[in-house]
Amino acid sequence: MGRKLLRALLLLHLRRPAGLWIGLALLTLVLGLGALRVERRLDLMSLLPTDNPVVRASIEAGVGQQELLWLAAEGSAGDLEARQAWAEHLVENLLTDGGLPLNGMSGEGRISPPIPVPEARGVSLWPPLLAAGSFLEGDGAVGRLVTEQFYALAPMLLGDRLEPLKDPAELQRRFRATARALASPDPAKAKLAQLDPLQLSQFITERDETRLRVTQGARALPVKLRTGYLETRDGRFVLVPLVLDFPSGDAQATARVLRWLGEGARGPLPAKAGFAQVRQALAEGPDRAFPLRATGAHAIAYWESHTLTREILLSLLLSFVLIGLVYWIGFRTLAGYGFVVIPLLLGMLWALGLTGWALGRLNLMAAAFGAVLLGIGDDVGILLFSRYRDERQAGRTKALSLRAALLGTGPGVIAGGLATATAFLACVAAPFPGFRDLGLTAGLGLLACMAASFLVLPALLLALDRGRGTFAPVARAQARPAPMRPWKPAAALALVALGAWGIGSMKWEEDLRRFRQQGNPALVLQEALAHALGAGLQPLAVQLPLDDPARLPQLWNAVVAPLRREGLPMPEWKVPSPELKRILGSDTWYRRALDEAAAAGLDPVALERSLTALRASVENPVNVPRSLQALMPPVTAPVKRAPMRLFGWHAGPPPREAAPAETFTLPLRLSEGAQERIEGEVEAAGGRMVGTRPLFRAIKAVARDALRQVILLALGAVLAVVAFFGRRPRFLVLALVPLAASQVGALGILGWTGEPLTFLSLVAIPIALGVSVDTAMNLLHRARLEPQAAARVARVNAVCAGTTLAGFGGLAFSGYRGLRGLGLASLGGVALALLATQWILPWILERWPLHRSEP
Incomplete structure (x- = not known):
């Protein structure tokens, strides 16, 4: 079936090139429109499994939704009056421009809900604080x-x-x-x-x-x-707590609000605000002799989103440079690099468009899919281009060279690409949104890059190959390759053993909040305020069920003890x-x-x-x-998003959710140490703690369970693809050698470097699974068809693995802890998989060949 499809593709390139170019243009236009729909959600809230009861209750309690934005003016007694005047002026402007009453009360005689100023996605004073100040007055x-x-x-x-x-x-x-x-x-x-x-x-x-x-x-x-603001008793901080009525992951809306507040809350919100404009608005200036600082979920997520976006772009740029360097080292020329990169970039655009139409967003873990595509997606182009170039240098025509590339190398490339993509797509079944979204974006992205390489690369070769330069015939002596030197497999096995030893010293870090960048000014301010106020600023509440009125007093007393x-x-x-x-x-x-x-x-x-x-x-x-x-x-x-369903569209609408049980939510302010001490006792009494910290504890449990499922599904998918294409037990056993080495390398390097294993770095497991099979399938498929295949594919496999290392090398220098761990784990897994493919598999094939005509 696969060879028939490749033959049809070959005839399409040779006979109908114009129709192919028109079809590619239309496809790129449609998917390009999808790329415009992608929303960046690069905060921890984007990883929330909203169907979990604790997560749902925490969101309903305000986590990530109507959390407070703390605007702080720090100083000493000398400028206290100036900071008080700033806070009073800001509160006056917000009260003048908004519909919030001065005493914070609604028409029903209760505390008013936040009323955004000056538009629906704006900022509001904190009504409970207005009510408290009005009571004193x-x-x-x-x-x-x-x-x-x-x-x-x-x-x-x-x-x-x-x-x-x-x-x-x-x-x-x-x-x-x-x-x-x-x-x-x-x-x-x-x-x-x-x-x-x-x-x-x-x-x-x-x-x-x-x-x-x-x-x-x-x-x-x-x-x-x-009235409307707080002042610490030592005069160090003047604090204006504000409510933002939109999710904390909306970085652009947060930027507009921060700029508007820093400029004095005058007039309408700016249409847009860049990072430099926000920093300038919060810095000291002619109208204010002291800077402003912001913290809270929205401010933390905004700084993280900006920093992470910058680091991802820099890592991608660094990866492009490193990939070009690896290509030059491997082939001693940059000629032909464009033939590989152009389909890769087009495939990445298609992948982004598929993500836009399928998901509409990129969360924190899915943001790494660019490095995944750079590291793995170019392998298809390198393998096809290398085989085509070798055939052209041997003196064959363009048509015959393209036939050898598509029909000779193509099946192994497709098998490796499908194995890698399937390993990621298996993550779609996970209940954890981080794994699910990354699996979908990376899986579809790899398929898109593979499709772009098979559709665009041959067309470029046929159109631009003039038989000169890298495509010119070269006379080569057909010397028999030297046998594998015994020290190479021994060295590879020693490195695998060293990696296995490193796994024993690996540390596990499951607190998602520790993924955050060091030096985030909003986090620094949050810690300082938590120390000054004696309690955390993050939302926290105790929930009590109200289904049994007679038992409620006993439940209350047990919880408040x-x-x-x-x-x-x-x-x-x-x-x-x-x-x-x-x-x-x-x-x-x-x-x-x-x-x-x-x-x-x-x-x-x-x-x-x-x-x-x-x-x-x-x-x-x-x-x-x-x-x-x-x-x-x-x-x-x-607003709840409709769940994405790739399959079962004919099954009709999902069943209605049962009405939630009535509960009482009591807000609290406790340090994390106190929460740790009392959480078990509160739950044993019949209550439930909700808020930022309980929410992330629930995420850890969901992610841990999802991780086991993802690893098993990814491994099963890879083995299924390899078994289908290999069709022989020996083929499958040989493919497992680099697969096992990749897992040892991914985990072992974390142990040796001291970088903890996190939920983000665990994504390296399906990455290493796919990459290890990618190069191994190319070798094993060629070894089944021709003698001395290991020597013929050694260089191109090394280049493929090297570009994969370069693709993830940019992440290894990231200041973001989770991405840095992902980059290191991927480097270790790919490196050991390469050694196993280059040094262990050829040694095994010399003794137990797949090609029957070999001696």
């Missing part, structure tokens, strides 16, 4: 909200201490005392009476543990609250007696309380919401967390 609407929330929490905080409220006379006494306090000339006494008309705070004793914790926490608060040990002022849930619940939860008590308030001269309408909240919480414990949850501004759920 005595805002009436915020005070009523505080009263309502306190009364909703009262049954939980006080329990049977609410017993006196059953007595109508006690209600009358308390409301009259409140009326007298409201008329008092003491403003503090009047304000307290307004906040607590039933005087429930009297039930909280001076020695109450929760009260002591709250008081101590307020005194130890490392920041001062201002470890939180209290870590110093958080979390109250224990006190359950009122059944009799007290019956009375305070009745409509009779509610109406009597309103009547007593009216009799004492108070406005009963102003008390309705607070008393309703108290009554509802007494009647049903679930209303306590519901009241708190209603207080929080909602997080906009990210």
